[in-house]
Amino acid sequence: MTRVSTSGNYSSVLTNLMSAQQRQMEASDQLSSGKIGTDLKAFSRNAQVLTAMQTLNTRLTGFTEQNAFTSNRLEMQDLALNKAAEAARMTRDALSNALAADRADALITELKGQFANAVGALNTRHAGKYLFAGGQVDTPPVSARQLSDLTLSPTAVADSFHNDDYIDKARVDETTTLEIGQLADDLGTPMFNAFRDLQAFEEGANGPFTGKLTAAQRTFLQSQIAVWETVQGDLTTAAARNGTVQGQLESVKRGLTARQNTVAGMIGDVSDADMAKAATALTQAQQAVQASSQVFLSLKNVSLLNVLQ
The missing domain is CATH 1.20.1330.10 (f41 fragment of flagellin, N-terminal domain)
Known part of the structure; x- marks a missing residue:
């Protein structure tokens, strides 16, 4: 028997969507500023x-x-x-x-x-x-x-x-x-x-x-x-x-x-972003956002009532 949990699916897809949006924002910031990040947290072990x-x-x-x-x-x-x-x-x-x-x-x-x-x-x-x-x-x-x-x-x-x-x-x-x-x-x-x-x-x-x-x-x-x-x-x-x-x-x-x-x-060696890598990451993040958005929209048509009918 297939178990259907609409709320669980929504939660999973929403998490993926937010994660993809965060990656998209970070990659976009790197391309616009040329830097890995705007604060020391972005440089982890190189911060000191x-x-x-x-x-x-x-x-x-x-x-x-x-x-x-x-x-x-x-x-x-x-x-x-x-x-x-x-x-x-x-x-x-x-x-x-x-x-x-x-x-x-x-x-x-x-x-x-x-x-x-x-x-x-x-x-x-x-x-x-x-x-x-x-x-x-x-x-x-x-x-x-x-x-x-x-x-x-x-x-x-x-x-x-x-x-x-x-x-x-x-x-x-x-x-x-x-x-x-x-x-x-x-x-x-x-x-x-x-x-x-x-x-x-x-x-x-x-x-x-x-x-x-x-x-x-x-x-x-x-x-x-x-x-x-x-x-x-x-x-x-x-x-x-x-x-x-x-x-x-x-x-x-x-x-x-x-x-x-x-x-x-x-x-620059520590703080400058790899622009080619950032561009690739932006493209991948945009694709992930689009995919997560499409899945999120499709869940509107998936519910336990649809199965029971």
Whole structure:
């Protein structure tokens, strides 16, 4: 005798239908996202490895973002240091031109302009902070505004600088810290002393520098050429030192990029779905859903009453 259980059949078919729908949804999600799953449960035994790699990738991303900011800062410092070195070169050239012409008609005007350029370079800001101020990033490191400020007192040059002794550093990866800061007084004191000497001579008994050079003025200017060559050389060296740090940072950035690419590949090996396999699974799940649906519909015509009739 055949036993007929309508409720049991419905329950079995419904279970199969729901299971097929779940497989269809999972396969569809994998095809649309390209990932095996959306949470750690989907990766079972690889979940711990995936978590560790994602943590590492987050840390590397943090270094990469910070290094981009540091790179911009170093580029700004390069511009400022080269501007200061150029001011020194132009000052030396102004002295040489005056000697060559044996006249100093425009000398002081040129010196004032180059002093302003030097002050502007040392007061350069990046992201709203003064680059050469040490830890006093909200205070301009140079307060002198004109050549005559340098001869107000014996300590006028030293009094013109307001940076502290803190030299900024940047941690660019887990094991590397670069010294990226330079200080206004270290950079500017020799230059300001040389400007002060020119201004003091201008204000002294053998000044001012106007018209044809006197013998005393010629001798003094000749002595200053070597001074300004040294000033320019020191500032060029400071710019080169900044360039060396830039090179080190670029090397670290390349290493971080390579590591990020490797980690991304490892994460993909764990989390990326096999698209061909997912497509096949979707097709099979769709077919199972259709088959279960058809069986479910056919049960409407199967009942114990039909048998008894």
